[in-house]
Amino acid sequence: MLDSDQMWDALEAEYQLMNFDLVSENVATETQHFWFAKKGEWARVEISGNNSIIFVRNSSSISRENKSKNIYIQENISDTFRYNGFDPRQTLLENPSAVTLHPFGKALPTGYYELLFPTGIAQSLIINQAVGLENIKIVGEEVVAGRKTIIISRMPKNHLYWVDAETGIILRAQLFGDAYHWQIQFEAQKIIYGENIPEAIFQFVPSKDSRNVTPLEYQE
Numbered sequence: 405m406l407d408s409d410q411m412w413d414a415l416e417a418e419y420q421l422m423n424f425d426l427v428s429e430n431v432a433t434e435t436q437h438f439w440f441a442k443k444g445e446w447a448r449v450e451i452s453g454n455n456s457i458i459f460v461r462n463s464s465s466i467s468r469e470n471k472s473k474n475i476y477i478q479e480n481i482s483d484t485f486r487y488n489g490f491d492p493r494q495t496l497l498e499n500p501s502a503v504t505l506h507p508f509g510k511a512l513p514t515g516y517y518e519l520l521f522p523t524g525i526a527q528s529l530i531i532n533q534a535v536g537l538e539n540i541k542i543v544g545e546e547v548v549a550g551r552k553t554i555i556i557s558r559m560p561k562n563h564l565y566w567v568d569a570e571t572g573i574i575l576r577a578q579l580f581g582d583a584y585h586w587q588i589q590f591e592a593q594k595i596i597y598g599e600n601i602p603e604a605i606f607q608f609v610p611s612k613d614s615r616n617v618t619p620l621e622y623q624e
Contacts, residue, residue: 405567408523415439425585439606478616522573539558543555548591566591575592
């Protein structure tokens with residue numbers, strides 16, 4: 405997990421997010437589809453559900469579209485900007501409390517990016533186990549999305565992670581909270597490493613009925 409970003413250059417993954425309210429028994433479901441290339445310099449994320457979002461980053465721009473609101477923004481990346489690669493270990497060395505350890509800062513429209521870039525999770529597991537704040541155990545093995553995983557238990561947070569045995573990416577996570585009043589499950593339905601992803605995937609084309617707005621209008 406700590407060196408997971410070194411294990412792949414490109415990938416396509418589709419995850420299902422299920423949010424269970426264990427009191428009302430309501431379940432909210434959405435699909436999150438990821439394409440990453442060039443170790444994260446290029447990215448596309450499509451979120452389908454009650455709040456449909458598209459995020460695209462390539463070498464020249466970052467684009468976001470809220471399909472539920474029919475609005476989008478597109479911001480050019482300066483010609484002077486140079487992507488020097490992604491090294492979360494160096495980030496941790498410079499700032500041990502860093503919590504945004506992926507190539508997109510806070511731009512990525514999902515709270516679950518850290519499962520695909522799990523260096524920060526791995527660091528916290530190691531440190532918290534060492535100082536006695538958490539009890540970390542390997543509790544089994546299972547196949548998820550056709551991949552062998554190692555199941556890690558994290559207490560007292562009451563988290564379970566199914567970690568790809570080869571790449572360290574978390575393919576399934578179960579998170580319990582509020583005295584078991586809710587549960588979140590984030591699970592890979594498919595994942596393909598090293599795929600030759602067409603460049604067209606990383607070109608943003610807004611929906612026909614979507615309008616261009618300012619960043620402030622987009623956030624409203």
